[in-house]
Amino acid sequence: MKRIAGGGGIAGAGVKGFRLRRLAADPNGSGDGAIAPDGTRFVASSKRNGSVNLWFFDLSSGKWQQGTWGTGDDIEAQWSPDGRQLTFTSSRGGHKAIWLYRLSDGQVRQLTSADHEEEYPSWSPDGSTVAFVGGSWGRRHFLVVPATGGTPRPVTTNPGRAGACSWAPDGRWLVCHSYDTGAGAVWLLDSQTAEAIQVTDGSSWDYKPTICPTRPAVAFSRSNEGRSVIWVQRLGDGTGGPLVVTGADDRWPTWTRDGNHLFFHRLVDEGAGIAVWDRRTRVVRDLVPAEHKPRYASFAPDGRRIVYGTEAGGRSRLRILNLDTGTSQPLPAGEAAFPTWSPDGRTIACTVRPDPSSRWEIATVDVSSGQVQLWTTGRTDLRGLHAPVSFAPDGRRLVFRSETEPFEANLLVLDLNSGRFTNLTEDSWWDEAPSFSPDGRSVIFMSTRGGDWTWGFYRIDLDSKEIVTVAGPDYIERNNPQLTVDGRVLSTMVASKVEELYEQLPDGAGRVVTEAGPAVRYPVPSADGEQVVFTRTRTTVEYWLAENVWAADSPLAPLARPLVAEAGTPQVIDQPPLGPVRSPVDTRRR
Template identity: 20%
Template sequence: MKKSRSNMPKTNRLITAEDLLKFKWVRAVALSPGESKIAYTLEWIDENKQKYWSNLWVVPTSGGAPRRFTTGKVKDRQPVWSPDGKFIAFVSHRDEEDGIYIIPADGGEARKLVSMNGTFGSLSWSPDGRRLLCAFRKNDPVPIGEDGKPDRKAAPVFRHITRLFYKLDGEGFLPKDGFHIWTFDTASGKGTQLTAGRYEELSPAFSPDGEWICFASNRQPDPDRESLRIDLWVIPSGGGRMRKVSTPPGPVWMPSWSPDGKKIAYIGHDRPDDSWGVANDHIWVAPVNGKGGAKDLTAGFDRPCNDSTICDMQEGHGIPAPVWSADGKRLYFMASDSGSTALYTVPSSGGKVSRILTRPGHLQRFSAAKGAKTAAFVFSDFSIPAEVFTLKLSEKPAQPRQITSISKEFLEGILLSRPEPASFKSFDGTPVQAWIMKPTHFKPGRKYPAILQIHGGPAVQYGISFFHEFQLLAARGYVIFFSNPRGGQGYGEAFAGAIVGDWGNIDYKDVMAGADELARKPFVDPKRVGVTGGSYGGFMTNWIVGHTNRFRAAVTGRSVVNQYSMSGSSDIGHEVYREMKATIWDDPDKLLRMSPISYVKNVKTPLLILHNEFDLRCPISQGEELFLALKMLKKKVEFVRFPEEPHGLSRHGRPDRRLARLGWMLKWFDRYLK
């Protein structure tokens, strides 16, 4: 008798590069006011078009089958529920324009409220449900083509630059105008622009009575030179004179009103001259009337109140606004610690910080309704790419419940390598957290080639999150070792700040201590070890091959090569001095001492350079300089360039180019390590 397809046993197979095309990712999550439903956006890859699309879905918090609310090849994002729970507003990019759409909570056709030539962000409803609030940035005028019609692909005749910060990786040249605050009538779509001018206004939020709007804005004489001096402001919700709320100098992000409207919580710190992410973002509360001053509620918590965990399943990091309890006595927020990002709480008067989500893993985004009894969140770990979970905030300990199983069926037939703890002590006794992954088809008694992975940043952390690249390398028979050396976040400010102005010293020693730990494993062949990393991890890869010959092969991606030239060409070049503690006009020698290009004569390790041609963070010229120098010196080097791709190719680049990148890495390591 022939077995039915549903009764056939599932075959376990190894993960492939092409499996990347089958993943689906939860990108945004929003809990309904009655806490009975969760809206989320689900992103997927169109293999034929080589593009990403995202649609709106809704699932009951009690569990059950998710329901697709929008269809088609669109880019839906930022879902927000109306106060009465009857509608969902969201932003979507359709017909070459960003727009705001509203759809009934029971489903139906989405109604376009407004669309404009620009970008919408920070969408929210007014308390009475009659207005939608957002930040909007209009694009520059589109050039007119030969046919007399706007040509979005045509370049302008010239670009007149007057600002330091005029380009951004992933976006290109920035529009002349910045983000400003708008409200839109939810019935008519009529818009009202509340702010304008040379300054930007970000993260607007309605007060509980709907009379005021708070927002963050840097209004220094030159915001680009003092980019972390961001202040907290309020303005009447109908427009009018704005007023600054007293906060210490430093950044203000994601403001959130208290239930009684007397206080505003925000994420930030009081170090306006901080280097690249060393100062911990903390949870602050400021009285709206300015009396008493702002207070750091998490002053004794030596961890960043944000998502510092990186993976190749998402681009960027979510930083939700702090959420108030119904009685205003507690605040809920995310924070990163020792390889996990989780949900935490602190009394609104200050006090002990408590971790609510104790399950190790990667909290990527979270949402709580007014009253904050339940949290809905997007969660990942070593075996889960991204799923929707919930937990009761009052439970001790809280028990997370998985609501969606988007990747379950797809991953059930694939064998995965399970990372194991492999922490070690560095040269000076400092503990360094690390993990090791054995080959998927590991057999005791054999020795395997290994690859040492180095994260970017540097002020981020590897963590307990799904990593397709690592799983792919393990499936191809490699041992994978990844760690969090000093310079990374999640282990305290002293740990993160240890390399400021001194790249290539302590961090290099930590990485090499990790290499020693890897080589001691009985299943690792110490003569067949490779090294790779991207961005700052690429810098460290370049630095390593210029200072030791112990690795058989290396792959460097979108890397820092020359601190001198990068400070004049990167989109954040004007901020390099804050991290390096040197400028090209005051101390060029220090920049060159911290530049791998200065040590290319020492390189003997075969090096593959991967770089993206539209990378504005670590410009393509960085890769070009390294390739030219090594080629002139007759070293073993090859250079692969990815057209049109920004810095984040490995996380959200064009799918076929992501596959090509993985293919080149595999070919290089297979050539020299097998």
């Protein structure tokens, strides 16, 4: 398999073999992209000028060109079949709606307008209709609307956790994903009758599907307890496999018109160093270099050591750094992440994955012996545990988050003496990144409970369960709050393009800690609150093209063979069938 960086057009007629190459990279990319039907360029959203707008990248020249302008977010663009228009999602009108962009003159026109959010548009093969998703979360429909305008028509009979969809080549069936199985599942949906046929079983997180224009195969993003891969699956018999497996997130595939090339974007998010900020001197000292790809770190109680995660080969390990000597040593806990030190310095709480195919578990590790104790094995009701965990000041409790439904998570407290789990929150919001207050009487966390998919900071009293707002909610991205002994709230904030360290005082006033610099994540204070250790991060969206994916040397070559009928004779299918055998269980309903 060859990997070639840089621009250039799609392989010509003389190049028959499989080739995977990076077309471009954008540190300001917003995480979407779609290739033009003729394969000469792609469109993606980027905040390189401050706002999130649509940009075009020409494969031959290797140059970017801005397409849309304005202060709203323009995202999720998809090409019309003739390549003359785009449909995209924009918040320029106040909330998300479906818009059109004409490439000849850059004119934009609003296609839909509702009192709820609408997103993920997709053109029908004849260019006459646009499918999209609309509605409040949990009660969303797949809808279609004429590309010339008009009243949208729901395709689905009952609302649910609808994701995104695209059209099959016949112009009648949609291939969609939904979250009603508790994860993500791909479905075929008849746009006229609402008949639904399940394609994937819903045990993985499958999303953003697209059918090959010339073969009975569907490509989509798949994640199992970690980063996603591009997965390609035959519609006739369910056989499938990944395009390529790396340590990054590969997402949202789109096909070229001839069905031979597959475009996708890759989200590369990695640690670029660990540093400590001294509040008294305002000095920042770098501790761990970028080549270690470090992640979340926390102080030992005496402030003379830190424990942190470091990545190698796509897996995370723990190391302990002595701040006096500058030497570090591994903590033999296997694959582990999000470490936090106990108040007595003897134990580290973290998340552990016993083997690459298993889920992440909440665990504690004895610092002296490296012995690991798993606390959540056997608890099938707990999931999505790969996230920060916090020790109570008494050392007897942990607080962490557990996903309950797609885009919903509760906070739980684990008593380490009894092994008992107690829900701290129990509702339909997404609660994240909890940490105990220094006095152990409350927990601060981030949550979407303000509504409209915005983050806010909240504080819950452990006795009364009363929740008070600490910051927000608003459309400012803020992450990972931590309380200090003098009542300050440390967090990170994305006020413009980058994530920065933010210090909020008890009276609500605050400031960006400019001396910490950009790209800051996971701030954790020392026991006395006078030092803050944090991770520097490096995030880039890369745009990749898999050329000649059905060639004999392609990872997908086994999927290119003809389907075999029940009688055992080869059966070549020119157009995708309606789907595999219908699931006997309607897993869209829980």
